[in-house]
Amino acid sequence: MQQTNYTKLLFRILEIIGYQNNRENFVNEFEMLNRFDAVASIVDAYPLDLQARVKACKNETELRQYITEREYTSAYIRTSQNAIQEFIDSIANTLSINQKQKIINLFSSY
Numbered sequence: 001m002q003q004t005n006y007t008k009l010l011f012r013i014l015e016i017i018g019y020q021n022n023r024e025n026f027v028n029e030f031e032m033l034n035r036f037d038a039v040a041s042i043v044d045a046y047p048l049d050l051q052a053r054v055k056a057c058k059n060e061t062e063l064r065q066y067i068t069e070r071e072y073t074s075a076y077i078r079t080s081q082n083a084i085q086e087f088i089d090s091i092a093n094t095l096s097i098n099q100k101q102k103i104i105n106l107f108s109s110y
Contacts, residue, residue, distance in 0.1 A: 006080045007031065009110060013084070016102045017091060034083050038075035042067055 007027055014023045043054050043066075050066065057063045088103065095103070 005110065006034075006084070009106070010084065012106055013088070013103060016099055016106065017095065030083065030087075031080075034076060034079045037083070038072060038079040039063070039067065041075050041079060042071050 010027050010030060011023060014026060019026065043051050046054065046066075054063065054066045057066070092100070
């Protein structure tokens with residue numbers, strides 16, 4: 001599932017649960033955290049000397065010297081899946097049976 005699919009999925013979940021605040025801000029912040037977590041998970045696996053070089057990067061162009069698109073995509077997918085599951089787990093006890101069923105059906109369609 002690609003980034004845009006996670007965006008659509010999260011927007012749909014917020015719709016199902018009746019999230020009243022700014023959904024776009026929520027999704028943007030959620031995705032930004034996932035992007036940072038994805039990069040951090042990659043860098044954490046590197047040797048300490050390489051971690052230091054990566055952490056010294058000042059922009060995405062420099063960062064791309066150390067992290068391949070494939071590594072990033074894989075980490076982003078894993079991070080996003082975990083984050084969405086954690087989000088759902090954190091709100092599960094507040095959801096109605098109908099909302100839970102809609103979320104189950106939503107996941108079945110992805």
